[in-house]
Amino acid sequence: MNTLIMRAVAPVITALMALFSVFVLLRGHNEPGGGFIAGLIMVSALALYGIACGASAVRRALSIHPLCIAGLGLLFSLSSGLPSALVHMPYLSAQWWVAQIGEATKIPLSTPFLFDMGVWLVVVGSITAIVLELEGEEEQD
């Protein structure tokens, strides 16, 4: 699969898919999308890159072990439930803030978004880890 065309095109497609993945993640609350789907898109992107350029190239690009990403995601999701304790609400109750930037721009921020980002990271990390493990031997430490 690592033909010249594939290797030339793969990074571009991967970058586009990664961008699309983030887009799907961000729009998820109101339009079709969300952390899980976005995560799968990101994995597809990385898998494509891995098929074209080899698993070690993906590992280098990620720079941390994919399982660390998954662990980080789980931590995100777990901790997104904590702020509700400050206002004496049950674990994982959604909290919202609206960040005011300039005159007209309002960006609503929320703990469900943090949670969704955790889902995204877990899916990306776990499945990428499996795919990379299957694509090639892990480098010896």
Added chain:
Amino acid sequence: MLSAILSGFGLAILAPVLNRCAGAKVGWLLGLLPAGLFVYFARYASAIATGGVLRQSTPWLPQIGVDLSFRLDGLSLIFALLITGIGALIVVYSGRYLAGHRHQGRFFSFLLMFMASMLGLVLADDVISLFAFWEMTSLTSFLLIGFNHLRAASRRAAMQALLVTGLGGLALLAGVTVMGLETGVWSLSQLLESGGIVRDSPLYGIIVTLVVVAAFTKSAQTPFHFWLPNAMEAPTPVSAYLHSATMVKAGVYLLMRLTPVLGGTAGWIAILTVFGAATLTTGTLLAIRQSDLKLILAYTTVASLGLLVMLIGIGSPVALEGAVLYLLAHALFKGALFMIVGGLDQVTGTRDIAMLGGLRRAMPITFAMAMLAALSMGGVPVFVGFLAKESIYRATIGADFSVALTAIAMIGNALMFAAALAVAWRPFAGVKRVEILKNLRDPPLSLLLGPSLLACLGLVFGILTGPIGSFVIAPMLAAMGVTPTHPHAALWHGVNTVLVASAATMVLGLGTFMIIARLRKGFAAALKAIGWGPDRGYDQFMAGLQGLASGIFKIVQPGLLRHYLIAAYAAFALALLAPFLFLSVSLGTPDFAAALGDSTLQDISALGLAIVGAVILLAAKTRLIAIVMLGVHGSAIALLFLLFGAPDLSFTQFMVEILSVVILTLVMTRLKLDAVDSRTPSERLLDGGLSLAVAIGIALVLTAITQHPLDMRLSEFFAQASATLAHGRNIVNVILVDFRALDTLGEITVVMTAGLAAIALISLRPQRAAKQRDVEEIQPHIDLAPGEER
């Protein structure tokens, strides 16, 4: 009291660091804590002696009513004093005994952990905490027996002790739970007042059985006695501390503690007396057979524990008085003798009775202390052992079956006296036999302090009968709900049957000692002729258990993915079809024609694509084509979802299909599967039939479901609430991250765990090869503790 226990655990954590910093004096330094705790508990002695009971309680699990509560009364006080007092001496002793050992810090850590657990065990008032501490003593005992973990014998002994005492721990948990449910109280203090309820309960038999199994395994009663001699694999300070003076007494403690609750019935008396007497006899006979000093002591410990259980079983005030005195005497003389044997071993390099002799001139202090301890063990007058033996004989003479019990006690005591002399006299008397070392001398102070102090105390307590009566016997008996018999322990009661029995025991003991070498040969031959013992039985049991486990494993886990899938899908098909076969679920009359009439061209082409995919999949010659066709089929289904207005679902399905194709292809190449399917026709038939069953099941279920009007309440709620309550218009996502976020949290945890497991499985083979290489490299570095090599 909680802080006393926690301080032990705290120091256990610090011990390895202190060990590195303090150097040779570490034993003296660490010994300060147990010594301090001894003083702390000793301050309560007078308050307890006048009948006080101290209780402290800290909530632990208030939701289920479990408290960390402690009770200091006569029984727990004496045990606590023994644990901390002997503990301090053992720590000092170990500082020298294991000096220079690579893992001395670890050893101290285990030892202090044990001390804290044991303190917790005797102080605990809540039965659940009692159980927890009980298990912790088993665990620390396991760690200490297996301290020289590179020796196969140590590992086996540690495992054996853990399994046997662990079995008892489970019995204890069951016993106290049944008792708690019967009485409704969960603290010893309240249980002590509910003895009547327990004894009249229909479950009394079960409770007694469970408690007795717990006590018998811990206190090495026949037929569970075999683990204790094997536990002598541990370094000698451990044998002296855990397997003689303290931990093995936990069972005795439990029986004493529960005497007011469970005791006094015919069953209790019979079980304890019979098993105690059997253990006493077995222990002494096997002790005579041994030639290793440490094993002689181990078997006499088994015998002593049997004697204690027998006395508790008899249960009269004078019997309990004897038990209390013997408990104290035994902790003193046996602790001393073990430490002396350890010292001998260090100086001469052997523990074999045949190799030692004539050491009295070279090691006068050791000899003197050994004799003091042995005389107390033999029950010679003016020693505390004598007081104990007087009470024992008064108890057996006053009990039912007095002749038999007295005879058993006399023979047991006589053989123990002979064994004591074998340990304390034989290595020192006669001609010098160890020629290897020219300038033998007494061991250094740190190895002599402990045994000397304990041996001398055996003499002092024998003389100070008054304080012993009021500070030890009376409070301990009070804790067992018994008033002491009037004539307190005294050295002279006049010439009576008891004194005659005592004198006869001593003569018999001396006589046995004279012919002990011949007896040893005889017993050894007899045991060889029998050939089988509980220790062998343990091995057979374990082998049987492992055979059974691997037999079941071979059936349940054949290691063939196809078998697992067949099992899973067969169960799935059964679950789907069972309602239609057995529950007569109505299918109604689905109107397929109308449904087909409503379909658009797009619907029908997507369906056609799915069918084409499935057909090619089935006809595919190679796996790669099959995998791609599976993807085509799935994508066609995703298209249908999109056409029926479920973009989220469709979107996800597309991504899953793409990744499935990628991952399955990778799996195929990585695991080097054959390119073509290698199933036989009959296997294909079975798999095909199973697939068909699942498919029919799903079709039937879906048809049945669509015949009923959908309940839209949830959908309507989410449609309304997601925008107003959760500020989101994508209902699916709002449900996932907000309404049902806890479910999603569980799911992503599963995703992560599955990832971990998959990686472990994929990389299993190369890692195993690497591990084997490591083991081979480690092997040559086996090292042994000083004094433990055989």
